[in-house]
Amino acid sequence: MSPKEILKVENVEKRFGGLKALNKVNLSVYENEILGLVGPNGSGKTTLINVISGIYKPDAGKIYFFGKRIDGIATYKLAHLGINRTFQIPKPFHGLTVRENVEVAALYSGKQCLKSFFKHLKNFKFMEKDYCNIEDDVQTALSIVGLDKFQDKQATQLNTSEQKLLGLARALATKPKLLLVDEIAAGLNQEETDKIAEILQSLVKKSISIIVVEHLMHFIHKITSRVVVMDSGSPIFEGTLEQAANDKKGCRSIFGRLALSLxxxxxxxxxxxxxxxxxxxxxxxxxxxxxxxxxxxxxxxxxxxxxxxxxxxxxxxxxxxxxxxxxxxxxxxxxxxxxxxxxxxxxxxxxxxxxxxxxxxxxxxxxxxxxxxxxxxxxxxxxxxxxxxxxxxxxxxxxxxxxxxxxxxxxxxxxxxxxxxxxxxxxxxxxxxxxxxxxxxxxxxxxxxxxxxxxxxxxxxxxxxxxxxxxxxxxxxxxxxxxxxxxxxxxxxxx
Missing domain, CATH: 3.40.50.300 (P-loop containing nucleotide triphosphate hydrolases)
Structure with missing residues (x-):
């Protein structure tokens, strides 16, 4: 039985002035899959993530999520549908604790929760959170990324790796079906990247599909079975990382720049x-x-x-x-x-x-x-x-x-x-x-x-x-x- 397609991108284009950042992009993501999105800087990887997540509206093309057209839908509505993301540079709420950061995300995860959140917003510091039944979701997200023991710390007290894990926990608290991960391994040491790889692989077993944008090829190789190679705003190859590295159409030169890019x-x-x-x-x-x-x-x-x-x-x-x-x-x-x-x-x-x-x-x-x-x-x-x-x-x-x-x-x-x-x-x-x-x-x-x-x-x-x-x-x-x-x-x- 063929795996179920959950995301379909059809002929998507995005321009910034005269620059065409995305040019007729087509790709699919399937259930229980980690898809690697790779390519040199400026190839359109993060722009595509921004379009899928609703930060940018595409200038042309269509995007379907579980058969429903979603291109142009606001980011918070996509979160309600089950699409969320992490950012390359962590963006926690520095004035809140680790747990409170995740609680904010969980409160936004459903429409009823959102309405109740705004209703009680003036008394946020004093209100009980159980009216929305979020505590289990918050603790589950913290446990998955290993931050449960730091949940009472201020977000500013976390190191870079922990702040990236906090961003991941916030995304998980919204119960995504598709998670978009943008260069989460950048700047981390081997032990930290191995830990994140294990976490991402465990999420697939929880029926969360993932798109990972990353420059570190050993990290991509460890967690993905399929990659899409981007160059100049267009996909130029789809297959395994090994196949991409030896592809005669130009991926070899692309991967030469990726592996020895600097x-x-x-x-x-x-x-x-x-x-x-x-x-x-x-x-x-x-x-x-x-x-x-x-x-x-x-x-x-x-x-x-x-x-x-x-x-x-x-x-x-x-x-x-x-x-x-x-x-x-x-x-x-x-x-x-x-x-x-x-x-x-x-x-x-x-x-x-x-x-x-x-x-x-x-x-x-x-x-x-x-x-x-x-x-x-x-x-x-x-x-x-x-x-x-x-x-x-x-x-x-x-x-x-x-x-x-x-x-x-x-x-x-x-x-x-x-x-x-x-x-x-x-x-x-x-x-x-x-x-x-x-x-x-x-x-x-x-x-x-x-x-x-x-x-x-x-x-x-x-x-x-x-x-x-x-x-x-x-x-x-x-x-x-x-x-x-x-x-x-x-x-x-x-x-």
Whole structure:
């Protein structure tokens, strides 16, 4: 018996001015299915999710949900019908607790509940919630995502992973039949993405169908049996991820950009004058990914970062950024493309805080420089009161904050960091990790980091162990942590 079709998209188009973001999109979603929606940035994935969920009205085409036409229907009405979504950047109600966030969603989940909610809205803080019989739904949603033990916490006290789980719980509290999930794994480590994968797979067993938009191919591979590949607003392939990666119609090049979409280093050899330090390095960084370089001092980590930035001569091999060959490109041009680098020092101590930030945006115009400075002072409020002070007069922690702020002034796509924990206390190391975690979620950059501090093992998603200028092992951090080579690189332990 064929699976039942619950969603059908027919020839959907969406334009923004002269830009056609969606062009005659056709796809179906079936009962008890997780469908992966993949493709490079700008291919139309999130726009399609926004159209299906009612945020945008399509300019042409039709959408059916269980046979009923729904294109153009308001988002809250779609929630009543059984369609809900999560967002790439979590959007909780910061003034409410975790439980109250989910209660608000549950209160909106049915028409009668909604009417009663507005009737009692003035006394929301004092009213009983059982008039709508939502408590079971709220506790079930919290239990599914594992936030039941945090339900009395303020939403602002949750970390990025927990806030994403809260967004998922809020969607689940509305009892969806179709769940739209937009890049929920972005910025999370391997353990966190594995947990979310298990949750999504469990939802299918509860008769919830799911569309997942994601750049992390290992995550998509784990949870989906079928993907639709988008490019330039149109689906170009439908099938398994393995089939898509080998499709002759162009998916291979698309997936090359997905798997190696931001940075790709091929057989790289580099060093200092006639001294070769790197011997055939292969490495890649995906979009919005965190990659760590591991190894003892002198292994070649810093040399690799400098080679990527164009600070050293390349003897052999290639470096690609967003598919463009930058092997012999000048450093300033690499920065303009979107690569930013922070050395162990990271600042100019004889310049003021304000001047350091301005140097970080040397190629931006004055208006953009001012806007980015205001943004950095908002992110790093401790620097605002020292903006006219010499950078060299700051504390060690403040200098690192300034280095990161200067790094982000150029609005980079890839952030390259050389041992940001150097010289910091454990307390400040934890603070720097939290800052990077928060800013990556806000600014959506990728991170390549060389680091010896073990605290960063829980921060990164993938790693490369370098020894004597060569990659000796690489993989997901969950696998590398138990690897004897990693133990040697970090602790000098040999079995």
């Amino acid at each position: 940075l790709e280093v091929q057989s790289l050899e580099s060093g200092y004058k006639i001294l070769k330090v790197l011997w055939g390095i292969d490495l890649n960084v995906e979009q919005k990914e965190r990659v760590i370089l591991l190894g003892v001092n002198g292994a070649g980590k810093t040399t690799l970062l400098k080679a990527i930035m164009g600070l050293l001569k390349i003897f052999n091999g290639k470096i690609y950024f967003e598919g463009k060959d930058i092997t012999h490109l000048r450093t300033d041009k690499r920065v303009k493309l979107g690569i930013a680098y922070m050395s162990e020092i990271g600042i100019f101590p004889n310049l003021t805080v304000d001047e350091n930030l301005e140097l970080g945006a040397f190629f931006l115009n004055s208006k953009l420089t001012h806007q980015r400075k205001q943004q950095m002072y908002e992110y790093f409020q401790d620097l605002l009161s020292h903006k006219k002070a010499l950078a060299g007069s700051l504390s060690g922690g403040q200098r690192k904050m300034l280095g990161i702020a200067k790094l982000l002034m150029s609005n980079p796509k890839l952030v390259v960091l050389d041992e940001p924990s150097n010289g910091l206390s454990p307390k400040f190391v934890k603070l720097i990790i939290n800052i990077l975690d928060d800013l990556q979620n806000k600014e959506q950059f990728s991170i390549l980091i060389a680091e010896q501090n073990i605290a960063f093992l829980d921060f990164a998603q993938r790693g490369y162990v370098i020894d004597n200028g060569k990659v000796v092992v690489s993989g997901n951090l969950s696998d590398l942590k138990s690897n004897d080579i990693v133990k040697k690189a970090y602790f000098g332990i040999e079995n």
